[in-house]
Amino acid sequence: MPPPAAVVAPVVKVEIWSDVVCPWCHIGKRRLGAALARFPHRDQVEVEWKAFELDPGARSAAAGDGVSATGYAERLARKYGTSVAGAQQMTDHMTQQAAAEGLDFRFDRAVRANTFDAHQVIHLAAERGVQDAVKERLLTAYFSEGEAVGDRETLVRLAADAGLYADEVRAALEDQRYAGAVRGDEAEAAALGISGVPFFVVDRKYGVNGAQSADALLQVLERAWSERSPLISVASDGAVCGPDGCTA
Template identity: 40%
Template structure:
């Protein structure tokens, strides 16, 4: 089974949804037959870090939402994160553009480190308040998961893997993704949002069961008499 996950590194529900899927997979009997691929998505392609303004202020101005309402809303999200063992620090988070981080993630995939870099980047943003648009930060984080820092620096400086990121984003548009996280199972079944763990468990079982079913053919022969056929023992001609 293949699961494709569209997400963004600054999407709070993407990290929560990721954990819930992982918890469901831990209980899934066929988890060793499942591969997960993370796809790029940007909630705000025009986002940029504004020094001197904290996350709440930036979000409030961009979305036109009162500051206190932003704080309450994000506190509720942070409380949800704790239910899956995650710690969010919105008070020190740094609003940033994630395009370059996605490029590094695409490079990490070529080195077999796609899942590792996704986890590291999400933790860095929500728990450690790292600036995810800063190149040196991205290089250091990539080095922590085993990537060569000089290679990562070259990826960033040469604008490599930008095409791969845009392809993921364009694919998301084509299949109707309007928000993330967005999960696609075996290119046939879609789950939108950070659904409860039970939902992911049900989907895993349903997809596995349906994909494992052998097609049953129904005979259209009008009758068995007068049928010529061959078996392992030879061929018979019926009159």
């Protein structure tokens, strides 16, 4: 009698394009976490953070060179062609929304940053299994602590806080080892028509634009899960190789 067919649990893949200086990206990450905490199959969800630069031409300011809350609003107003009062309302609203998710936004501490290197660090973190922790560390550093996430030595220190080896991070940045991967993410975003972040892509089937509520994200996860079928292995006695070696 042949052995019973093995059933492999399906996995839901969630890819998120975002930037580490994007307020709604930090809020969206927190809301995704809340949705996953309520999702009964969360252990079968794979999350991957993808690179998106809100301002690829940004020049990084030096560490400690933060701005006042009014200065941040002025910078935002210039960028988006709105009034300073309107930009201040935007930042106040984002601060309130962040607080509702347990986040402490301090726009008065924000240090202008080019985020290309930060995205390279996040790619390295993915290879080392600590991507989510590094992403969270960089977001918190920028929005709450006034860290200069565009400064390489600051990135090295922050990445080490989240589980990477400082020397490896420094070497990867010096070599620009993940520059191609970052450009690849950005090209992929353009091909998918992504023009704003956060943007969640679930199983390459559903696109969720913006920092939606945890309820909305949970509904998408549930729908994606319901449409997946377990992979049924109909033959299980072939020769294979695994982490512990190969079968004879």
